[in-house]
Amino acid sequence: MILIHPPLSKSCEPPAGIARLAGAIDSERIPLSVVDANLDGILRAINGPVEATDTWTRRAKRNLQSNLDYLRSGKHAWDISRYTRAVMDIHRVLGKSLESAGIRVSLSDYQDENLSPIKSSDLIRAAEEPEKNPFYPYFQHWLFPQSSAAHDGYAGFSLNFLSQALTVFSMMGYLKKENSDAKIILGGGLVTSWMKRPGWRNPFGGLVDAMVAGPGEAYLRTLFGIKDCEMHRRPRYDLFPLRHYLSPGFILPYSASSGCYWRKCLFCPEKAEGNPYRPLSVDCVQDDLAALIEMHRPVLVHFLDNAMSPSMLKGLIARPLNAPWYGFVRMTDHFKDPDFCVGLKRSGCVLLKIGIESGDQRVLDDLQKGIDLETVSVSLKNIKNAGIGTYLYFLFGTPPEGPLEARHTMDFVKRHSNAIDFLNLAIFNMPAHGPDVERLNAHKFYEGDLSLYSSIEHPKGWNRDKVRFFMDNEFKTDPAIKNIIRRNPPFFTSNHAAFFLKGSDA
Ligand code: SF4
Structure with missing residues (x-):
């Protein structure tokens, strides 16, 4: 069997999904190849020939190796100006080397003017015309010929992001044309x-041949007749080229849970899709991580959980990791205790990603976020005093928000700017389905049959164009906020943020 993580996603760490699948099936008994075709495809593209007709491309191509060395070296602290130059130049070489009519490829996205990844008819067209995909030479000459497993039996594709969808279908179409006996299994978050x-x-x-919803481990174990389908297995990272990722060392991605322990926020996909909360035991997580850290010496552990549970955080305080780590948390009362935050720092925590969403209490209450702004205020100071970085997420244009509430968010961010290292700002997308959406009872418009979102009239008239205008012309122009936004690493954002924190061990 071959397991493939297709282009395009961020190439800074190995894909956790197929690492878990590889761990779940006993590769001693099942011939298995695991390919991060995203990293491989990107590296082969940028190292291949590029038509450099302009000064920027010529310079970027000339400096390619030194820029890659800069991103992969852990010897120095990163500087945002030097880093930005490096990633912009690599992005230029990538874009130029994969230049193709109507298609734009960047280090974090894939856009096609003619085909939409949210229309099944377009995905089928991508499968019928694989030669039009800019990664076609890669999967024709490198990926599939190198792996006899793809021709002998099963090929599993992990599709998690829209930016992968068109290329996955091109790859599957090509494989099926080459070998109609190949059995294709499609899974991943987007599926x-x-x-x-x-x-x-x-x-x-x-x-x-088969589409799999949810974690695919049990599916594959059943397929290959392996007993104990539900049993947890440690993910395998030894199958990936760990030194080739665009990071200053191996970043170890790990899920201590799937779903979300809170699962109450309005319009949350986890809630709408009814995904169950499935945590691993704290002991199991720590045993896994202790073994993986010992084996691979990562520079950073990336917890992928939607929200790390308080019991997991307490477990890490009691038994610190032997590596720096970061992940998403909810602002619970625990953070009001300065000792809790100091304990997290000692456990290896270098950065916390925190979904605040709004600086208006009524909006938070209406969205059932379970967040109290007083708690957030005290917690942010404690986190900062403990020496942990903060990456805060805000969401504008939610149904309970109008311009007044958006300005409350702006005031909140300004007041706490000293405790915020990085900001993620997004405009609310209305999910296409779910009980919270049906209750709004408004006219909906779907762009494609596979769209996960719908456009809808905002109940307060606070529509996307007005929200965007406010963000661009008011929110982002404030000097204190501008100063924070300037620190955001382009393309890799939170995946690389920890490497910019002063005094961080990452
Ligand atoms: S904390 Fe995040 S994942 Fe959990 S319910 Fe709220 S929005 Fe969803």
Whole structure:
């Protein structure tokens, strides 16, 4: 069997999904190849020939190796100006080397003017015309010929982001044309979301032999007749080229849970899709991580959980990791205790990602976030005093928010700017389905049959264009806020943020 993580996603750490699948099936008994085709495809593209007709491309190509060395070296603290030059130049070489009519490829995205990843008819077209995909030479000459497993049996594709969808379908179409006996299995986060839509019917029947919703470990273990389908297995990272990622060392991605322990926020996909909360035991997580850290010496552990549970955090305080780590947390009362924050720092925590969403208490209450702004205020100071970095997430244009509430968010960010290292700002997307959406009872417009979002009239008239105008012309122009935004690492954002923190061990 071959397990493939397709382009395009951020190439800074190995893909956790297929690392878990590889761990779940006993590779002693099942011939297995695991390919991060995203990293491989990107590296082969930038190291291949590029038509350098302009000064920027010539300079970027000339400096390619020194820029890659800069991103991969852990010897120095990163500087945002030097870092930005390096990633912009690599992005230039990548874009130019994969230049193709109507298609734009960056280090974090893939856009096609003619085909949409949220229309099943376009995905099928991508499968029918694989030669139009800019990664075609890569998967024709390198990926599939190198792996006889793809031709002998099963090929599993992990599709998690929209930016991967068109290329996954091109790859699957090519593989099926080359070998009609190949059995194609398609899974991953995006596939799970498609399949959880009410009334889902598979439009890819002739191409895909099986689609898998949710974690695929049990599916594969059943397929290969392995006992104890539900048993947890340690993910495998030894199958990936760990030194080739665009990071100053190996970043170890790890999920201590799937779903979310809170699962109450309005319009949250985890809630709408009814995904169950499945945590691993704290002991199991720590045993896994202790073994993986010992084996691979990562520079950073990346917890992928939607929200790390308080019991997991307490477990880490009691038994610190032997590596720096970061992850998403909810602002619970625990953070009001300065000793709790100091304990987290001692456990290896270098950065916390925190979804605050709004600086208006009524908006937070209406969205059932379970967040109290007083608690956030005290907690942010404690986190900062403990020496932990903060990456705060805000969401504008939610149904309970109007311009007044958006300005409360702006005031909140300004007042706490000294305790905020990085900001993620997003405009609310209305999910296409779910009980919270149906209650709004408003006219909806769907762009494609696979769209996970719908456009909707905002109840307060605070529509996307007005929200965008406010963000661009008011929020982002404030000097204190501008100063924080300037620190955001382009393309890799939170995945690389920890490496910019002063005094961080990452
Ligand atoms: S904390 Fe995040 S994942 Fe959990 S319910 Fe709220 S929005 Fe969803």
